[in-house]
Amino acid sequence: MTVATAATAVETAPSFVLLRLGERRFAVAASEVAELVAPSRIFRFPHKSPAIEGVILRRGRMIPISDIADRLNAKKLATRRFFLLATRQFGAQLDWVAIPVSGECELVSTDMMESGANDSPHVAGWLSHGGEVIEVLRLSVLTPGPAELAPVRTDSPARDAAPLLADPELKEALS
């Protein structure tokens, strides 16, 4: 009976993946992690999304790379040991985002303390592990999609010129 209760407790404890970004460790809900892969060639092409570095090719799929260490530690990772492939639900679309990490990742099952009003928006909660208090990351804040940002145009630019009017040069010329 005691054994059965313990097993149930273990099964219901949420799982997290601990990842290292430079000097600090963070956690991500295990349900948001698809895979941990070795770094591969990064393909870069012109774009205007500063949070995205390029894409990697993984089993025929092109996955955007987002170095979240840049925003969490205010500096890019000096060494990249793996790419953590996280799943992101952008509306109805399930996408993947590759997050460079600088060390081994670890799967832990523990309870999370919910974040408070004073915590940064990217903090989903806190967990205690190995004598350390670790931030659980809210990936929707660090790798935002259309729902988390202002609406972006998805149709032809010829049909929607409004965002371009934000360009001061164009605005001035039009006025």
Added chain:
Amino acid sequence: MQAAAVTRAPHPRTEQIILFRVSGQTFAISSASVQEVRSVDNIAGMAQDLPDSTIRKVRHSIRRGDRTLYIVNAALHFGLQPQPAALVFFLRRTRTALLVDGIEKMATMSRLQALSLAFQGEERSWYRGLTALDQTVIPVVQPEGFLSLAELTLLEAAQLAADTRAIAAQTSGAQSQ
């Protein structure tokens, strides 16, 4: 004896694409979107200056039949370091003539992956998506994405000013003779 029915795997939908270079970067465009490819030297005499253009990437226009096409510098459009362009793509069903550095090759694209929604900027109108060819990722451009409606409006005003100036010059030339 009956011959066994031949079952063929359905052909995946493929598309012919042109791989072209702009400032060292490779892009792809559907060959069906390109009406004509000309050398820059070939069109030099036909292009008209647009000194009043406020769109940095467009400095010239060209008449094709009864239409005016705007010559877009692809390097400036994508925010790349401009290099001397060698070719012009006249894009079908658009008012864009695109200056590019050169053609790499023709290829067949069997899969086009939509741009991830993690991409939030202007690239969403620049590209139809990404394709992988020979283990390389290549962005596939959207022909309609080179000039927006607002840009076309500004260019039409610049074109009108250039035309008015040309007519005035012709008139004063005729009067002086």
